[in-house]
Amino acid sequence: MATDSMTVRSKVGDFIRRNPTIVVGATLLALITLAALFAPFIARDPIAFEPINRLRGPSADFWLGTDSLGRDVYARMIYGARISLLVGLLVALISIISGAVIGLLAGYFSKVDAVVMRLMDGIMAIPSILLAIALVALLGSSVKVVIIAIAIPEIPRVTRLVRAVVLSVRDLPFVEAARSNGTRVTKLLRRHILPSTVAPLIVQATYICASAILTEAGLSFLGAGTPPEFPTWGNMIASSRLYLQIAPWTIFAPGICLALVVLAVNLLGDGLRDRLDPRISRRM
Numbered sequence: 232m233a234t235d236s237m238t239v240r241s242k243v244g245d246f247i248r249r250n251p252t253i254v255v256g257a258t259l260l261a262l263i264t265l266a267a268l269f270a271p272f273i274a275r276d277p278i279a280f281e282p283i284n285r286l287r288g289p290s291a292d293f294w295l296g297t298d299s300l301g302r303d304v305y306a307r308m309i310y311g312a313r314i315s316l317l318v319g320l321l322v323a324l325i326s327i328i329s330g331a332v333i334g335l336l337a338g339y340f341s342k343v344d345a346v347v348m349r350l351m352d353g354i355m356a357i358p359s360i361l362l363a364i365a366l367v368a369l370l371g372s373s374v375k376v377v378i379i380a381i382a383i384p385e386i387p388r389v390t391r392l393v394r395a396v397v398l399s400v401r402d403l404p405f406v407e408a409a410r411s412n413g414t415r416v417t418k419l420l421r422r423h424i425l426p427s428t429v430a431p432l433i434v435q436a437t438y439i440c441a442s443a444i445l446t447e448a449g450l451s452f453l454g455a456g457t458p459p460e461f462p463t464w465g466n467m468i469a470s471s472r473l474y475l476q477i478a479p480w481t482i483f484a485p486g487i488c489l490a491l492v493v494l495a496v497n498l499l500g501d502g503l504r505d506r507l508d509p510r511i512s513r514r515m
Contacts, residue, residue: 330389
C-alpha cells in the first residue's frame with residue numbers, strides 16, 4: 232500500500248511539474264465555481280436594498296463594501312459568478328456542438344461545403360458584438376437571448392476548425408479502408424473522423440468560454456445584456472461607473488473577478504493545447 236501511495240504521489244507531482252498552467256487554471260476555476268455553487272451559504276441576498284448603508288467601504292459587515300443602493304458588493308460578486316460561468320459554459324457547448332456537426336458535414340460532403348462555408352463567411356463578416364446587440368434588441372433582454380446571441384458568432388469559427396480537420400483526415404488510409412468496407416456515412420463520421428476533432432475542440436471550447444464571459448460583461452455594461460435586476464459583473468460595473476472616484480470598490484471587485492475567471496480559463500486552454508498537441512507535448 233505504501234508503494235502504491237508513493238507511486239500516486241509521484242505521478243501527481245510529475246503531472247504538476249509538467250503541466251503547471253493546467254493546474255493553476257483548473258484550481259482557480261474550481262475555486263470560483265465552488266463559490267458560485269455555494270453562494271446561498273456564503274453570501275447574503277444580492278438584491279437586498281439597504282439605503283442607510285449605501286456606498287459604504289469594506290467593513291466587517293460588508294467585506295467588499297456596498298453600492299449606490301446599499302447592496303452588498305461581495306454578495307453580488309459571488310452571485311454574478313453564476314451568470315458569467317453559466318453563459319460561458321452554455322455558449323461553449325452550443326457553439327462546439329453546432330459547429331462540429333456543420334463542420335463534419337461541410338468537410339466530408341463537397342456539395343454541402345460550398346453552400347455552408349459561404350453562409351459561415353457571411354456570419355463572420357458581421358462584427359460579433361454588433362450581431363449580439365442586434366439579436367438582443369430584436370428578441371428582448373434575457374439570459375437565454377444573450378447566450379444565443381453570443382453563441383451564433385462563435386459557430387462559424389468552430390465550423391472552420393472542424394472542416395479543416397475533416398479535410399485532412401477524410402482521405403487517410405484508415406478512413407478509406409472503413410469506406411471500402413461499406414461503413415455507413417454516419418458511423419464513419421462518428422467513429423473514424425470525429426475523434427480526430429476532439430482535442431482541438433476541447434482547446435477551442437476554453438477560448439470560447441473566456442470570450443463569451445467577456446462579451447456578456449460588455450453587453451451588460453452597454454445595457455444590451457442581461458436585465459439589470461440580475462447581479463452580473465457587467466451590470467455591477469455599469470451601475471457603478473459614476474461612483475468610481477468616491478467608491479472605487481464597487482468597480483474593482485467585479486472587474487478583478489472578471490479578469491481572474493478569464494485568466495483561469497485561458498491558462499486552462501493553453502495548458503490543454505500544450506498537452507493535447509503531440510508536437511508540443513513531444514518537444515516538452
